[in-house]
Amino acid sequence: MDSSNSADSFNIRDYLRLEMFPHFLCPGCGHGIAMRALLWAVYELDIDKDKIAIVSGIGCSGRIGAYVDANTFHTTHGRPLAYATGLALARPDLHVIVITGDGDSLAIGGNHLIHACRRNLNMTCMMLNNEVYGMTGGQASPTTSETRYTTTSQSGSIEPVFDACALASAAGASFVGREVTVHTPNLKDLLRDALDHNGFSFVEVLSDCTEVFGRKNNLGESPEMILSQKSKMRPSSYGSANGNIVDEPFRPTTLPTGILTHKERAEYGDTYRAHVEKISGSVKNG
Amino acid sequence: MQSKDTHKDIQGNHACALGAIAAGCKFFAGYPITPSSEIAERMSVELPKNEGTFIQMEDEIASMGAVVGASMGGIKSMTATSGPGFSLKQENLGYASGAEIPCVVVNVMRGGPSTGMPTRPAQGDIMQARWGTHGDHEIIVLTPDSVPEIFSETIRAFNLTEELRVPVIVLYDEVLGHLVETVEMPKEGSLDLKTRKFAQSPAEDFLPYKETDDMVPEFPRPGDGYRTHTTGLTHQENGFPTQDPKQVDRMIKRMSGKMDMHKDVYESWEALECDDADIVICAIGISARAARGALKSLRAQGQKVGLFRPITLWPFPEDALKAATKSAKTVLVPELNAGQMILEVERHCDASTNVVGLNRIDGEHIEPAEIEEKIKELVK
Numbered sequence: 309m310d311s312s313n314s315a316d317s318f319n320i321r322d323y324l325r326l327e328m329f330p331h332f333l334c335p336g337c338g339h340g341i342a343m344r345a346l347l348w349a350v351y352e353l354d355i356d357k358d359k360i361a362i363v364s365g366i367g368c369s370g371r372i373g374a375y376v377d378a379n380t381f382h383t384t385h386g387r388p389l390a391y392a393t394g395l396a397l398a399r400p401d402l403h404v405i406v407i408t409g410d411g412d413s414l415a416i417g418g419n420h421l422i423h424a425c426r427r428n429l430n431m432t433c434m435m436l437n438n439e440v441y442g443m444t445g446g447q448a449s450p451t452t453s454e455t456r457y458t459t460t461s462q463s464g465s466i467e468p469v470f471d472a473c474a475l476a477s478a479a480g481a482s483f484v485g486r487e488v489t490v491h492t493p494n495l496k497d498l499l500r501d502a503l504d505h506n507g508f509s510f511v512e513v514l515s516d517c518t519e520v521f522g523r524k525n526n527l528g529e530s531p532e533m534i535l536s537q538k539s540k541m542r543p544s545s546y547g548s549a550n551g552n553i554v555d556e557p558f559r560p561t562t563l564p565t566g567i568l569t570h571k572e573r574a575e576y577g578d579t580y581r582a583h584v585e586k587i588s589g590s591v592k593n594g
Numbered sequence: 595m596q597s598k599d600t601h602k603d604i605q606g607n608h609a610c611a612l613g614a615i616a617a618g619c620k621f622f623a624g625y626p627i628t629p630s631s632e633i634a635e636r637m638s639v640e641l642p643k644n645e646g647t648f649i650q651m652e653d654e655i656a657s658m659g660a661v662v663g664a665s666m667g668g669i670k671s672m673t674a675t676s677g678p679g680f681s682l683k684q685e686n687l688g689y690a691s692g693a694e695i696p697c698v699v700v701n702v703m704r705g706g707p708s709t710g711m712p713t714r715p716a717q718g719d720i721m722q723a724r725w726g727t728h729g730d731h732e733i734i735v736l737t738p739d740s741v742p743e744i745f746s747e748t749i750r751a752f753n754l755t756e757e758l759r760v761p762v763i764v765l766y767d768e769v770l771g772h773l774v775e776t777v778e779m780p781k782e783g784s785l786d787l788k789t790r791k792f793a794q795s796p797a798e799d800f801l802p803y804k805e806t807d808d809m810v811p812e813f814p815r816p817g818d819g820y821r822t823h824t825t826g827l828t829h830q831e832n833g834f835p836t837q838d839p840k841q842v843d844r845m846i847k848r849m850s851g852k853m854d855m856h857k858d859v860y861e862s863w864e865a866l867e868c869d870d871a872d873i874v875i876c877a878i879g880i881s882a883r884a885a886r887g888a889l890k891s892l893r894a895q896g897q898k899v900g901l902f903r904p905i906t907l908w909p910f911p912e913d914a915l916k917a918a919t920k921s922a923k924t925v926l927v928p929e930l931n932a933g934q935m936i937l938e939v940e941r942h943c944d945a946s947t948n949v950v951g952l953n954r955i956d957g958e959h960i961e962p963a964e965i966e967e968k969i970k971e972l973v974k
């Protein structure tokens with residue numbers, strides 16, 4: 309890409325509202341690494357900060373947008389994709405990035421996620437999955453692993469776990485990928501591809517809630533948590549002969565990372581505008 | 595003379611859609627619900643012809659979210675719904691109120707509670723329209739009583755929401771939504787249309803919620819270089835969250851102060867033959883239509899009856915009500931609910947005034963004869 313910046317000169321401070329620091333995240337929280345990877349990808353694509361709109365929901369994930377020097381919208385619980393849909397349709401010139409969490413997008417906002425995948429409106433949705441509602445004190449979410457302790461599963465969770473990427477792919481998302489925070493350069497590359505994709509792109513980031521989830525489950529400090537996540541990952545079979553990752557809606561014990569789905573499909577905004585042109589053409593021609 | 599081009603025989607819901615288009619609405623997100631669906635249907639035809647976007651969302655909550663999102667992008671946007679759908683919109687409506695994002699929400703009232711009577715009229719959302727979302731919040735509610743007025747009040751709704759950055763509800767009942775009357779279409783360019791005050795001041799040190807003299811902050815359009823933060827959390831003048839008691843108090847008071855300051859901009863009512871009236875009927879929407887009929891008949895019989903009709907229902911035109919009921923011994927409040935607006939009327943009338951309700955909650959509207967009969971009984 310001609311307009312792209314080179315990787316080694318990325319300075320995250322150029323993309324932050326430094327006056328907002330210190331930030332509110334707990335020490336060791338993976339969300340900060342995810343934010344770094346996102347801004348790094350933005351830098352590499354040389355996207356104008358004035359044209360970036362970050363739309364987030366409620367939860368720890370929802371709060372990180374406020375630290376980014378862009379147009380930032382902190383909306384209601386579960387609804388950032390609905391707000392982003394209006395914003396992206398009203399302003400196709402903006403680069404719309406949704407930051408959401410596992411509770412925000414898979415529980416209360418689940419309906420909006422599947423329909424955003426179906427429509428294929430141009431935006432990137434970064435879902436920070438830390439298996440828990442961190443901000444409200446550590447309750448179980450649709451991605452809390454079975455047997456894990458949370459404040460609402462005090463004797464271990466008994467619920468099946470959503471595989472967010474399988475869900476997004478099945479709902480029609482044209483770009484789906486997953487990464488862990490410890491692979492920060494890979495996560496940056498994945499987010500870069502997602503931002504560059506014309507259509508709805510969904511990226512699941514396996515983040516870690518050290519302070520609430522980690523403590524409750526005795527998972528150690530942040531390095532131990534993210535390294536144990538890494539050990540559960542396997543490379544994506546995307547592009548191989550049997551490259552279909554969607555075999556069941558629940559999470560397998562080892563998870564594929566990287567690009568999991570990538571197909572070219574008509575972008576909703578383009579389709580809408582072409583449709584309007586057709587209608588006004590037929591109106592004009594009588 | 596009436597011509598086909600300038601005068602249209604249309605139903606209330608279509609008048610609402612055409613009013614929105616005339617006001618410059620460029621975005622509509624909706625979800626099917628009786629008895630308001632004709633608004634979405636008409637918008638799906640009109641918006642593509644008028645450089646706008648129509649989208650049917652996956653649910654009521656999403657359509658409200660999309661409307662607020664589109665308005666955050668700087669364009670005039672609207673949604674329409676009815677009772678249960680209006681309940682679902684409340685959280686994002688509260689966001690629009692708290693973050694001061696302009697938007698218009700139409701609620702065509704049907705019988706409740708719950709699914710109630712989808713095809714029957716009611717006026718049961720008078721309180722929900724004011725207090726449906728949580729917390730101390732500002733909102734404007736307009737209550738037209740005819741098809742031409744639905745058209746003109748929808749235009750006014752856009753003007754008010756743009757000028758004051760307060761969400762505006764257009765509230766009418768199923769009868770008006772489906773009633774067909776003649777609407778005179780305004781000549782192109784003849785309307786006085788308002789657009790929000792887009793930020794022009796230097797981006798450096800720009801405060802998106804600055805306490806300006808008129809209490810209405812400038813709107814920073816994304817892409818114009820302001821790069822501000824918008825949140826539903828209580829916020830400071832710079833837009834970032836705060837729980838500092840002084841700042842929170844100041845934010846909430848600025849928003850209520852804004853409403854106190856601009857009463858002359860949004861207040862609207864009709865007072866008909868109230869000056870010498872012994873009895874004043876206070877009604878909105880279809881009940882006000884019935885009251886007009888009763889008033890005419892009773893005046894012809896020599897009864898001193900007047901009508902007070904809030905057109906802007908919320909904030910309630912209390913001074914105008916007080917003036918209109920000065921000479922009245924009795925105020926009759928006919929409404930299609932178990933007694934909602936009457937609470938507000940009682941609150942503002944003299945303690946010596948006899949405030950009486952006339953209520954129907956059975957899915958039928960009130961006939962002029964019922965009002966006439968009730969008044970005859972009251973003067974006996």
Ligand code: SF4
Nearest residue numbers: 334337368442517518
């Ligand atoms: S509670 Fe958990 S998710 Fe939230 S900031 Fe702390 S570590 Fe991160």
